[in-house]
Amino acid sequence: MQAVRIAGAGSTAFGASPERTGRDLFGEAARIAIDDSGVPRAAIDRLCYGNFVGTVTERQGHQAPLMAKAAGVTAPATRYESACASGGVALKSAVEAVRSGAADVVLVGGMERMHNVTTERATEGLAMAADHLYESRAGVTFPGAYALMARAYFEEFGGTRADLAAVAVKNHRNALGNDKAQFQTEISTSDVLEAPTVADPLGLYDACPITDGASACVLVSEAYAEENNLDAPIAVTGAGQGTDSLALQQRDSLTRTPATTTAATAAYDEAEIAPSDIDLLEVHDCFTIAEVLALEGLGVYDRGAAIDAARSGETTRDGDLPVNLSGGLKAKGHPVGATGVSQVVELTKLLRGDHVNSAAVPDASLAVAHNAGGTVASATVHVLEVRS
Amino acid sequence: MQAVRIAGAGSTAFGASPERTGRDLFGEAARIAIDDSGVPRAAIDRLCYGNFVGTVTERQGHQAPLMAKAAGVTAPATRYESACASGGVALKSAVEAVRSGAADVVLVGGMERMHNVTTERATEGLAMAADHLYESRAGVTFPGAYALMARAYFEEFGGTRADLAAVAVKNHRNALGNDKAQFQTEISTSDVLEAPTVADPLGLYDACPITDGASACVLVSEAYAEENNLDAPIAVTGAGQGTDSLALQQRDSLTRTPATTTAATAAYDEAEIAPSDIDLLEVHDCFTIAEVLALEGLGVYDRGAAIDAARSGETTRDGDLPVNLSGGLKAKGHPVGATGVSQVVELTKLLRGDHVNSAAVPDASLAVAHNAGGTVASATVHVLEVRS
Structure with a gap:
């Protein structure tokens, strides 16, 4: 099995770019990642690409x-779609391709463009990530679904x-100075608590925004990196994926996310690590409650224990x-098909020191x-480690 | 590298099933394939799934x-989308997963449901496989695009x-008695020539129909098949994929399909075979001209030579x-996301003798x-061989 290195990483600015086409956005992210990698385009063996709507x-x-x-790539290209995890599944496939030797160099990325349509149309598109027959057709949109999960969590474990709100405040603070982030502004707890309710108990600032943007990484085998003297200090040492019932009504619990746990277990096993x-971490905080559930699903907090992590300061910058x-989906933004790759772009920069x-x-x-x-219903987990 | 065997294969009936949901259709195809394989559901390591619109x-x-x-599968599941090649790219990924040892058993399949919407809406969906900015927005639908290719072919090589029409007549004849096929009826050359023109020079019978249906295969490693005494005589010995410019206007030629040739070259190299x-073959005959272009792109006929293959009888049943x-997309039907897998279902049965x-x-x-x-713009090629 080939070890996998991240040779290059890059994103467009995240935000509202209704005038830019998807191909324009992705082309920019790919160019940044490829330039960062020092790999010639002709060496790219495949493109793994995530997009949702x-x-x-x-x-x-x-x-x-x-x-x-x-x-500028002529290699075989495939689109992966797993709603907001589209980038993550593209990434897992890219990792597998390098590991198995099927490819030495893979360009992996994702893109979403949503500000060129009305908010109603964008919401309609996003709702297609839920079970149409049993959820979206009945009027359950994602704020509603996550509100159900938050309410169940409050009832089972307590929490307010x-x-x-501390999750939102933390993530906005983290985005300060991140020049790719959609919101580089601080918010206060009272901003969150006084904002309009979207779906009780979630308010406007409990939700991530609608975002246009693209991200890309160049993955290479360790052997390729060595042979070509690439500066690629970050390794992908674990990759896992999990799948659960699409509809909430088919789950045993609204406060567990077994797909996350399945993905994490697989990724940790591969990397031979423990949560400790x-x-x-970069976790999928599409809503504030989602960050709480993610940290518990990932095994870094016991069930019922992650609700206080942001307020107590444990998960803050310091x-x-x-x-x-990075600011998370909440403040960096959530260009759906790009998000899973964007998290790895941010972590690569964080670990490299830039x-x-x-x-x-x-x-x-x-x-x-x-x-x-x-x-x-879908989750991916990737472990990144600094290597010499 | 693990050798890959097809342990089970199955499809729903293809045709118009507006009352059946996509999940219902795919569930049936998966059940048939899993039952055919003798593999317990719990042994399935992943689902690779193709769907287009x-x-x-x-x-x-x-x-x-x-x-x-x-x-009935709890393993990680991923959707692949490459328009009408969605099933093919799902299949290629499934083959890679077994080969690399990432999975011992993969359920691969695809589904499309289109008869539940108006023909206009289905056509609108299908047009999303073309370049929206440069083709579909300008009114080019797929019959129009393939008509351009047919006209260019006639001008370059001759042909009428x-x-x-001989392609359509042949494929309809092949579908006689194929109990999964959408049209199990013979047509004559004059039926084709006298049918309404869709996009000159293509008429109604030059085009494949709109189809609801699903197909699935169970792929296993040779080691798994042996250990579990599975009857799996068909091996997948080559898998290739190619990508070309999405828009016709960006191609050097309207009569070449380089993505097919790239995919074929890779698959033949892996299988260590020559076209001879x-x-x-099962080839992608979404239009009659597409079968001609496919046979040339695959290297089984020289350029300009495949136009007469059906009429001269070389590619007929005898x-x-x-x-x-099977009847091809033309008569068996074309449930878009399922088609690439459906071709392998049919070939598996053909080679097994059932x-x-x-x-x-x-x-x-x-x-x-x-x-x-x-x-x-996308193509996949898979080589299947009978093994003892």
Whole structure:
């Protein structure tokens, strides 16, 4: 099995770019990642690409050939779709391709463009990540679904809106100075608590925004990196994926995310690590409650214990276990198909020391990325480690 | 590298099933394939699933978890989308997973449901396989795009509508008695030539139909098959994929399909075969001209030489090189996301001797499946061989 290195990583600015096409966005992210890697385009053996609702927002399916062209790549290109985990599943496939020797160099990335359509249309698209027959058709949108999960969590373990607000406040603070982030502004707990309710108990600031953007990484085998003298100090040492029932009603519990746990267990086993070895994480905080559930599903907090992590300071920039130093989906933004790759772009920079928040984790050597789709019917977990 | 065997294969009936949901269709195909394999569901390590326009026709993205549930599988599930080659790319990924040892058993399949929406809406969805900015937005639908290719072919190499009609007549004849096929009826050359023109020079019978249906295969490693005494005589010995510019206007030629050639070259190299070794093929005949272009792209005919293959009888049921013995997309039907897998289901049966047309190829030991997306911006080629 080939060891996998990240040779290059890059993202567009995240935010509202209604005038930029998807191919334009992805082309930029790919160019940044490829330039960062020092790998010639002709060496790229395949493109693994994540996108969720391009058929809804750009009337464009079959995006992989389009994005290969935009990236200047002629190798075989495949689109992966697993709702908000589309980037994560593309990444897992890219890791497997390098590991198995099927490819020496893989360009992996994702893109989403949603600000060119109305908010209603974007919401309609996002709702397609839920079970149409049993959820979205009945009017359950994602704020509603995560509100059910938050309410169940509060009932089972306690917790308040103020506890969740600390997640939003933390992630906005982390995004300060992250020049790719959609919101580089601080918010206060009272901003969160006084914001309009979206789906009780979740308010406007408990939710991540709608985001246009793209991210890409160049993965190479360790052998390729050595032969070509690439500066690629970050290794992907674990990759896991989990799948759960799509509809919430088919789950045993609204406060467990077994797909996350399945993915984490597989990734940790591969990397031969325990949750206690993790120095920092990027987790899928599409809503504040999602960060809480992710940290518990990942085994870094016991069930019922992660609700207070942000408020107690443990997961803040200066805490023992910084979470979402990029700003997370909440403040960095959530260009759906790109998010799973974007997390790895941010962690690569954080671990290499070229991120605005690298100073907060000077000795970090092991990071975990967690990407989820829908109400965590899909999840991927990747372990990144610094290697000499 | 693990050798890959097909342990089970199955499809739903293809046709119009507007009352059946996508999950219902896929659940049936998966059940047939799993039952055929003798593999317990708990042994399945992953689901690779192809679907194209579920967001348009069922307002359902994120289908992989849904289809895993429908198949009774709890393993990680991923959706692949490459337009009409979605099934093929899912299959290639499944083959790679078994080869690399990442999985011992993979359920691979695909599904499309389109008869539950209007023909206009289905056409709108299918058009999303083309470049929206440069093709579909300008009014180019797939009959129009393939008509351009047919006209260019006629100008470059000669050929007539009657030559193409022979492809449709052949494929309809092949579908007689194939109990899964959408059209189990013969047509005559004059039926084809007198049918309404869809996009000159292509008429109604030059085009494949809109189809609801699902297909699935169970792939296993040779070691798993041996250890579990599975009857799995068909091996996948080659798998290739190619990508081209999405828009026709960006191609050097309208009569070449380089993505097919790239995929074929890779698959033949892996299998260590030459085109002359092939006993029968299933190729992507979404239009009659597409079968001609496929046979040339695959290297089984020289450029300009495949136009007469069906009329001269070479590719008919009783010819030297039977093509689309299933009936092809033309008569068996084209449930888009399932098609690439459906071709392998049909070839598996043909090679095992349990297909209505097996009698036509009693000594066949090597078959090729060719799946294409859009105007062949994506293509996959798989080589199947009979093993003891």
